[in-house]
Amino acid sequence: MPRRVSDVMTPAPQALPLDATLYEAARVMRDEGIGDVLVTYAGQLCGMVTDRDIVVRAVAESRDTSLTPLGEVCTAELCTLHPEDDTETAARLMIERSVRRLPVVDGGRRPVGIVSIGDLAVADGQRGPLPEISKAPPNN
Known part of the structure; x- marks a missing residue:
């Protein structure tokens, strides 16, 4: 499996500034058919917001998505990769x-891509880390 992250990542990930609203992020997710948006400050990665974050941390808490900035609900403590890291490192970190x-x-810390479970599964065919990663409990 050892391939470089740059070989399997989705390049040019969708990103919005820290002060963009949840509504804006939800529209980007819908329009692009994705489940996450990276959050930046001055072009540097400072967080990530997922469709689940919007539901659990905002909608379920009755927040106004057109007024709530991403900075209030995004996950700020992120584990990141570099393009030259190998895919085994990516799988290990996901687990x-x-x-x-x-x-x-x-x-x-400028975002250049994103690696998902699906990217690793496609890169490794039918075998690989996908079953073990998928069994991991969700990150709340």
Whole structure:
């Protein structure tokens, strides 16, 4: 399996600034057919918001999605990868952190890609880390 993250990542991930609203993030997710948006401050990665975050941390708490900034609900403590990391490292981190996607950043924390369980599964065919990652409990 050892391949570079840059070989399997989705390049140019969708990102919005920290002060963008949950409504804006939800529209990007809908329009792009994705489940996450990276959150940036001055072009540097500072968080991630997922469709589940919007539901659990905002809608279920009766927050106004057109007024609530991403900074209030995004996950700020992220585990990241670099393009030259190998896919085994990505799989290990997903298992250890119970996450389904990892942002890929350059040396200055500028987002350059994202790696998901699906990316790893496609890269490795029918075998590989997907079953073990999928058994990991969800990250709340």
